[in-house]
Amino acid sequence: MTNGSSQCEGQVEMNFSGRWRALCASHWSLANANVVCRQLDCGVAVSTPRGPHFLEEGDHISTVRFHCSGEESFLWSCPVTVLGGPDCSHGNTASVICSGNQTQVLPQCNDSLSEPAGSAASKESALYCSDSRQLRLVDGGGPCTGRVEIFNQGSWGTICDDGWDLDEARVVCRQLGCGDALNATGSAHFGAGSGPIWLDDLNCTGNESHVWRCPSRGWGRRDCRHKQDAGFICSEFLALRMVSEDQQCAGWLEVFYNGTWGSVCRNPMEDITVSMICRQLGCGDSGTLNSSVALREGSRPQWVDGIRCRRTDTSLWQCPSDPWNYTSCSPEEEAYISCAGDLQLLCVCPNPVGCSEI
Structure with missing residues (x-):
């Protein structure tokens, strides 16, 4: 620092x-x-x-x-x-x-709901408190989608979906560094969890620093079961697929970003990048770009261009590229890839379906 x-x-x-x-x-x-x-x-x-x-x-x-x-x-x-x-x-x-001192114990975050939001006391405690709690998303295929779980008092537990909407999801997405909220899911969409149900009847404004700072029934107080476990999808959730009428390991390359499937641009996609894509899709260790296929019909985003994978990268998500852009290239520059191998593994994501391993 x-x-x-x-x-x-x-x-x-x-x-x-x-x-x-x-x-x-x-x-x-x-x-x-x-x-x-x-x-x-x-x-x-x-x-x-x-x-x-x-x-x-x-x-x-x-x-x-x-x-x-x-x-x-x-x-x-x-x-x-x-x-x-x-x-x-x-x-x-x-x-x-x-905090600057390994042995220093900072004031714990106040769980009381009596302080009005935005008050001087609540702002001070927000700045100078230390949360021992943790937050994670599980069973969604990546760090930015899944069932929301909180580590509190030594146990991982869930949140009930009563009152669960985009305001709560915005707090969680921001807290995890996952961008904005796309969808708040209930009814154990990502599977039922186990352990305590830590929070119920959350009523966030969307501006809280931590999801446990939102008004609720209080820790461990609930009238629901795990079949109502809450989850969500953030804008930084990524998925990959190839689109073809009759082939599993060849087709138009698409990435799921910001809630929408869109194309990937082929410039300056080198062999190392194509190989990375084929491996990630479970379609062998190599492939080729096909620039002779006819343009496909329909409109869609062209999400990303300038992908330059390096030998040290272990997935496409680690490869540098140009920033996300709704129109990163023209339809003529959309990537069509043919992989050399046969399909070995395809992990189906809960939402959207038919996407690759995350």
Whole structure:
């Protein structure tokens, strides 16, 4: 961390291949900040403030999005997405203030619902409290979709879907660094959980910093069962498929992003990128781009262009590319891929169906 008043606060920077780069604040969460503080022996994260940031002229900002649970030992142990990363201005870099003392115990977050939202007391406790709780999404195929679960008092538990809507989902998506909410699901859409049902009758405004700061019945007070476990889909949920009338390992390449299937552009898709796609779809270790197929009918987004996979990447989501754009290329530049292998594995996502392994 740099440019802070102590070694335990400031702008977060990571060394990539011998060069220090600031991290973009887009999708930067308190869970990410907690990992940074622990890794640097700086206690726990108190806040992730926005404010003046300092970069040398010509410095680059990394657009890697981290999806930490908060319990990882190192920031680079967290799941990441790079594909479609937004352009990041020099005024939008990630920063954190840590408690600075491993043995210090910060005031625990107040569970009382008596303080009116927006009051001076509630704002102060929001800034200077330490949450031992954790939040995660499970059984959705990725870090940004699934059944919502909270770790509290030593146990993972669920949230009941009574009153569950996009306001609650927005809080969870933002808390996890997963963008905005697309859909709030109930009735155990992603399967029934186990353990305690921690929260019921949530009534979020959508602006809370943590989902457990929303008004509710209180911890462990509920009148529902696990068949009503709540889940959701965030805008950073990604899925991959190939579309063809009669083939499983050849077709138009599509990515699910921001709630919609759209095409992938083929420039400058090299062999290493095509091989990555075929492997991720369970269709062998190599493939080819086919530019002689006729244009397909219908309109759809062309979500992403400029994909450049590297040998160190383990999935398409880790490959750098241009930012997400509804019209990243013309229909003539949509990618049609033929993989060399036969279908070995196809994981069907709960929503939408027919997508690849996440």
